[in-house]
Amino acid sequence: MTTSPARPQRADARRNVESILDAATATLARDPDASINEIAKAAGVGRVTLYGHFENRGVLVAAVVARAMQDSEASLRDVDLSGDPAAALVRLIEATWQVTLRYGALVVAAEKSLPAADLAAAHDQPRARVERLLEHGRDAGRFxxxxxxxxxxxxxxTVTHAAATSVYAGELPADQGAGAIAATMLGLLTPPGQVVPGLDELRTVR
Amino acid sequence: MTTSPARPQRADARRNVESILDAATATLARDPDASINEIAKAAGVGRVTLYGHFENRGVLVAAVVARAMQDSEASLRDVDLSGDPAAALVRLIEATWQVTLRYGALVVAAEKSLPAADLAAAHDQPRARVERLLEHGRDAGRFxxxxxxxxxxxxxxTVTHAAATSVYAGELPADQGAGAIAATMLGLLTPPGQVVPGLDELRTVR
DNA sequence: ATGATCTTGAACATTCTTGTTCGATTTAGG
DNA sequence: CCTAAATCGAACAAGAATGTTCAAGATCAT
Known part of the structure; x- marks a missing residue:
């Protein structure tokens, strides 16, 4: 009887690339220092296969980040910013929270293997959007x-990132993150003499 | 003429231990992943000498953290918390800011080589102090x-840590950190109908 | 079925970090 | 002056991670 030392499959190349990207995203979001081996194992794929699709670690991280940025920008772009600025801010915080939960520490992984310039550009767009909303709320007398x-x-x-860290550490339930961030920001933004809306659900937070 | 391949000195053991601790503190505060080699070089000492004084990386990190915790606790304990809660908070923020600037990312280095239990205890004490101050201010109607x-x-x-990161990244002058943190916290803490004190110096921040 | 494509584990070279060992050298203190 | 303590660089072993090479097996399209 001959023992079969290797049991390769053919599968679909595109399918594997997807698996690798998914696994790399999830793995790097938790541990930015995760090894290629861990990522390959998480993707259910041999390390050689991974290197067949991505030249080296930097290329893989770049691909993961590019996909994450596209998704994030789409999510945030779809948020309705019309109407009451406070309500709009809560919606924007909710969307940002989901994105942060999904991609977590991926930024850290990106900072270690990518040129800083690429990252700066990625942050500017959503940042400008938040700025416009805050300016609008300020001009409307709500902030x-x-x-x-x-x-x-x-x-x-910063507060968003802190909440995500708390969730990863098991200190905060994931579904309470957006509420905590919203309460903090509204507490900070609401001018003297106005009531801060919707703080009741925050009572139980840590 | 004979070239001298090595130029050892006798020096003082305690003196070298101090150098190593100082260098390790400064180096690890900027880069929690700094190698033993970097630390030894920063201390102006051979790697062998370092291992002569500290059994391994964990022991060194533990010593650095222990010293930093002692210093931090002393600094924070000396802050005068009497009088107006808002003013007291500003003083506490100022002291916390200095400590954070000095020890930066050292917490991260500690988390990687030390048991989690030791760190938790270290955070509890100063945290309880801030909590008491905030409760007092709240009871006094100021927060x-x-x-x-x-x-x-x-x-x-979180905000303090973010400000320190901004300073390390060169985005924020170190002497504006405490002002920015204080303005944020007072903005968040000051109840409706009261004036937030001392926000003028924040105009130029980032 | 046959060839092109895709996959596999094993093995290897390379680099980096940790930690140790060694012989040589300097210096403080008696 | 002499000894013991403390230092040095160089060299080494061990371990982990990265990236490459290779021969063998599976699968799809024609």
Whole structure:
């Protein structure tokens, strides 16, 4: 009896590429230092196959990031920003939260193997969108005007990232993240004399 | 003339240990993944000497963290928390900012080589202090009461860490960090109908 | 069925980091 | 002056990760 040392399959090339991209996204989102071996194993694919589709680690990460950026931008672009600025902000936070949960620490992985310039451009577009919304709310008298808008955007991203970290650490249920972020931002944005809307669901947070 | 391939010195053991601890602190604060080689070079010391004083990487990191925690706790313990809660918070933020700038990403390095239990205990004490201050301010009517205190503390730490990252990235001057954090927290904490104090210096931030 | 395509594990070279060993050298202290 | 402590660079072994090569097996289209 001859033992079969290898059991290769033919499968579909495009299908495998998808598997690898999916697995790489999920794996790198949790651990930006994950090895190629881990990613290949998660994709249910040999390491050689992976290298057959992606020249090296940098190329793979770049492909993952490109796909994630496309998806993120589409998600955020679809958010309805009309109507009451506070409600619009909550919708935008909800969408941002989903994207952050999905892609987590992928930014860190990107920073380690990609030129910094590419990343900066990726951040500018959604950032400008948030800025416009905040400016609109400020002009409409719904948001306070005594803090610089750019700092507010930075704060929002920071708080979002912190919430995601809490979720990964098991400190915060994933479905409470958006509520916590929204409450914080609305608390920060609502000017003196106005009521901060919808804080009730935050009572139980950590 | 005989070339001297090695030029060892006797020096003082305690002195070298100090150099190594200082260099390790500074190096790991910027790059938590810094190699032993980098640390030894930064300390102006051979790698062998370093291993002579610290059994392995874990022991070195533990020593660095222990020293940093002692220093941090002392700095934060000395902050005067009496008087107006808002002013006290600004003082506390200032002290926290200095500590964060000094020790930066050292937490990350610690998380990679130390048992998680040690870190948790280290965070609890200063955290409880901030919580007490916020509760006091809330009871005194100076801080808003519609956001959970524990979430506010998390937000404050998060914003502080974000500001430090901005400084390391060269986006924010180090001396504007505390002002930015204070403005954000006071904006978040000041209840409707009260004026947020001291926001003028924030106009130029990022 | 036959050839092109895709996959496989095993094995290998390379590089990096950790940690150790060694002989040689300097210096503080008695 | 002499010894013990402390240092040095160089060299080595071990381990992990990256990337390549190879021969063998599976599958699809024609």
């Amino acid at each position: 306070r005007s005594d803090l610089p808008v750019s700092w507010l955007v930075t704060t929002m991203h | 808003r009461s519609d956001l959970p205190v524990s979430w506010l503390v998390t937000t404050m730490h």
